[in-house]
Structure formats: structure tokens, C-alpha cells
Amino acid sequence: MIHFNVPPVTGNETKYIQQAIENHKICGDGEFTKKCHAWFESRLNIVRGGLTSRVLLTTSGTTALEMAALLCDIKTGDEVIMPSFTFCSTADAFVQRGAKIVFVDVRPDTMNIDEKKIERAITEKTKAICVVHYAGVACEMDTIMDIARRHSLKVVEDAAQAVCSFYKGRPLGTIADYGCFSFHETKNFSMGEGGAIVINTGTEDFERAEVIREKGTDRSKFLRGQVDKYTWRDYGSSYLPSDLNAAYLWAQLEKAEDIQKSRMKIWKTYNAAFANLEKAGKVRLPVIPEGCVHNAHMFYLITKSIEERTAFISFMREKEILAVFHYIPLHSAPAGVKFGRFDGEDEVTTPYSERLVRLPLYYGLTDEDQQKVIDAVLEFYK
CATH class of the missing domain: 3.40.640.10 (Type I PLP-dependent aspartate aminotransferase-like (Major domain))
Incomplete structure (x- = not known):
């Protein structure tokens, strides 16, 4: 796995x-x-x-x-x-x-x-x-x-x-x-x-x-x-x-420099590997605004729907790869309702949170294992 x-x-x-x-x-x-x-x-x-x-x-x-x-x-x-x-x-x-x-x-x-x-x-x-x-x-x-x-x-x-x-x-x-x-x-x-x-x-x-x-x-x-x-x-x-x-x-x-260099290499490899999927409109990749330098903390895809994301996660697990979703919006949680309120319209938070999926990215991820992840993603979207 x-x-x-x-x-x-x-x-x-x-x-x-x-x-x-x-x-x-x-x-x-x-x-x-x-x-x-x-x-x-x-x-x-x-x-x-x-x-x-x-x-x-x-x-x-x-x-x-x-x-x-x-x-x-x-x-x-x-x-x-x-x-x-x-x-x-x-x-x-x-x-x-x-x-x-x-x-x-x-x-x-x-x-x-x-x-x-x-x-x-x-x-x-x-x-x-x-x-x-x-x-x-x-x-x-x-x-x-x-x-x-x-x-x-x-x-x-x-x-x-x-x-x-x-x-x-x-x-x-x-x-x-x-x-x-x-x-x-x-x-x-x-x-x-x-x-x-x-x-x-x-x-x-x-x-x-x-x-x-x-x-x-x-x-x-x-x-x-x-x-x-x-x-x-x-x-x-x-x-x-x-x-x-x-x-x-x-x-x-x-070893901070080594850790960061390794993570950035993994991030850039994912980004290059999936560029054509984004051009074809199949997924959306992370956006780094001008003036921002990120730390390669994570790499995620934005899928077309929650149904597609669910199928994607299941497909990856069959390939023995753990791809995971992320936060459930706090305003929809019981404590969020109790202790907070949402101002304005929820135009992005919930729809996008339901479509975001994260790929394996960590210091020590081998080139071989990353290629398996890339191959599996490309197979799902072929």
C-alpha cells in the first residue's frame, strides 16, 4: 500500500x-x-x-x-x-x-x-x-x-x-x-x-x-x-x-533544505504529469498566485463532482494507493452550527470541498511509488 x-x-x-x-x-x-x-x-x-x-x-x-x-x-x-x-x-x-x-x-x-x-x-x-x-x-x-x-x-x-x-x-x-x-x-x-x-x-x-x-x-x-x-x-x-x-x-x-527539495520535486512531477488532464478539462490542479512561494505541503486535484471523487478514491485504493479527501466545512458541523454562522453565500466552500482529493506526498516517497500513483491517475481518467 x-x-x-x-x-x-x-x-x-x-x-x-x-x-x-x-x-x-x-x-x-x-x-x-x-x-x-x-x-x-x-x-x-x-x-x-x-x-x-x-x-x-x-x-x-x-x-x-x-x-x-x-x-x-x-x-x-x-x-x-x-x-x-x-x-x-x-x-x-x-x-x-x-x-x-x-x-x-x-x-x-x-x-x-x-x-x-x-x-x-x-x-x-x-x-x-x-x-x-x-x-x-x-x-x-x-x-x-x-x-x-x-x-x-x-x-x-x-x-x-x-x-x-x-x-x-x-x-x-x-x-x-x-x-x-x-x-x-x-x-x-x-x-x-x-x-x-x-x-x-x-x-x-x-x-x-x-x-x-x-x-x-x-x-x-x-x-x-x-x-x-x-x-x-x-x-x-x-x-x-x-x-x-x-x-x-x-x-x-x-535537513530542512533536503526535505523541502524532495517535496518540491514530487510536487512538480505531479503537476507536470497531470497538465494535459487539466488542459482537457478533466481535473483542476493547484493554483499558485503570483508573488506566492509555496512549500509543497500537499498536491490535490479538483474533480468534477463528489461522485467522481468517490469513484476515484475507490479506484486508487484498489490499486493499493491511499488518496484522501480533506476538510468537511466547519459551518456544516454540529459545533459549527452551535458556535458560528456563515456570512453570505456558500458558493465555493462546500462544492469544492466535495470535489478535492489529495495524493500521496511525503519526504521519502520513492520515484517508483510516485510513478505508480501517476499511472493510476492517468488510467482512471483515460
Whole structure:
């Protein structure tokens, strides 16, 4: 069976985990956590022209979003605008703070939030916009940030799929007030379960984030020798991951260039192999807008109908290939009905979500197995 996803392994994971154990520092913010923080901050800030973005590893992409919701001061009665075509964590983080979710439609080309439909969804209760960079392809951030500035709204980038993706030369996760990454086993870089929050709003906000992440205490300052003891300062939780997880992630980051090069080769091979299918009008391939550099997080096809997609998935499984659909729109879920509402018409979200199917793409997918996938797709559409 050719699996849809296989967690990345680069070779040094066990070595670094053992080293973390021998350091006698396996809780949060040990040697490997610091290495990961430095890796991200050096890369995020070089491209941003020296502007300060600070990074904190978290236990998941979900908890990174929860921290962002806290930093946005989301309270009961506030409204947060986001796409419905996303994972439930995007909404959960704000629902937990008492917010009402306002879903808007997505664009048919990128499956990202339709920036032209955001402004009409804003009310006097709107507090923030949470965008999702689907498949590692950037939302139209200049327009979104302009809307937010004019309406005094916070913006959060759910960049769970978008590590090493760019928008007009800027790394995704650094453009809005806060960016949130995921290092789940399905992502380009993994620590099993894990994530990170990027703070783009200055030192004071970063220090507040440190307090939230450390159970509401100023323990981070204590460990740096900035205070002689640490104490409970504010609301918080235990959002920092074990250094064992960070050690696993560090093995990935050391090989980040190799991982990205491999994934991009697979993505481009799919794209070239199916170009004629798109020209013949049989499927639609991913669209990468001008100014966007994606990270080859996934490759998907847009089929003609849900019936065709169902038949396609079944056909691929018969060939021992796992091809899978993706999100069920949140506004149609029981919790989405309870905690949110859809603004405007659902012209794209549901129809396109019912037609989208993802193909196997992961670090380590062999040329031979990829060719089997390609041959099977071409056979289905012959």
C-alpha cells in the first residue's frame, strides 16, 4: 500500500533524543528547544529585513492558536472571521474564549479565505480575522492586513501547513500579529505532536506570551536571571513541549533544505504529469498566485463532482494507493452550527470541498511509488 503520508525521518532523531536524556533536561525549553527557536527566528527575520519576530515552540498547532486567541484578548461575545474550509482547531481556539465564529467563503483558485468577502462580514463585535494558508499557499495578505488596519482588528495566520512558504518575499507566519505553525506528523517538519507561535508585535507582547506559555508565571525570566524568583502573573497553561519532542524536530530542521527539495520535486512531477488532464478539462490542479512561494505541503486535484471523487478514491485504493479527501466545512458541523454562522453565500466552500482529493506526498516517497500513483491517475481518467 502506498500511504497518503509517512512522518519524515532524517536519521539523527534517536541520537538527539538520547542526547536530550543525557542532558538531564527533558522538560520544556532545553537545549533542543533553544536550537529550534534560533533556527526559526534567524530565517524569519533575515527575510523580513531585520524586523523582530519571536518564536516559541508549543505542544501543538492547536495550542499555538489558543495562545494567539489569548494574546488577541478574545472574550465572550466577540466575533472572529475565518474560512469554514479548515480544521476544527482554527475555530476551537477562539470558541474556548467565548467567541462567535463568522465563516466566510473561500476562493476557488487557492481554497483560501476570499479577501473580497471579509469586509462585509465585519460587525461592531468583530475582534479578529484568522486566515488559513491552505496547502502552504498564501492568502492575499496585503488586502487582509489593510482591512484589519482600517477596522482596528487583530489578524492571526493559521500557518499550520505553511512553514517555509512566502508571500511577496515575506515568510508566512510573520505578516499578521501572530502566526501559528504545526509540527504534527503530517506536516513537512514533525515533532510527532507540536507547533509554534510567532509573535510579531514586539517585546512586551512576547513577554506576555512567555507568561501564558509557562502556566501564567514569569519562569522564563527567572531562567534567564532577570528575576530572583518566579511567581504567578497572569492567566496561562502548560503550552511548552518536552525537549524530547524538540530534539526530534531539530533533526528535521537540520535537513530542512533536503526535505523541502524532495517535496518540491514530487510536487512538480505531479503537476507536470497531470497538465494535459487539466488542459482537457478533466481535473483542476493547484493554483499558485503570483508573488506566492509555496512549500509543497500537499498536491490535490479538483474533480468534477463528489461522485467522481468517490469513484476515484475507490479506484486508487484498489490499486493499493491511499488518496484522501480533506476538510468537511466547519459551518456544516454540529459545533459549527452551535458556535458560528456563515456570512453570505456558500458558493465555493462546500462544492469544492466535495470535489478535492489529495495524493500521496511525503519526504521519502520513492520515484517508483510516485510513478505508480501517476499511472493510476492517468488510467482512471483515460
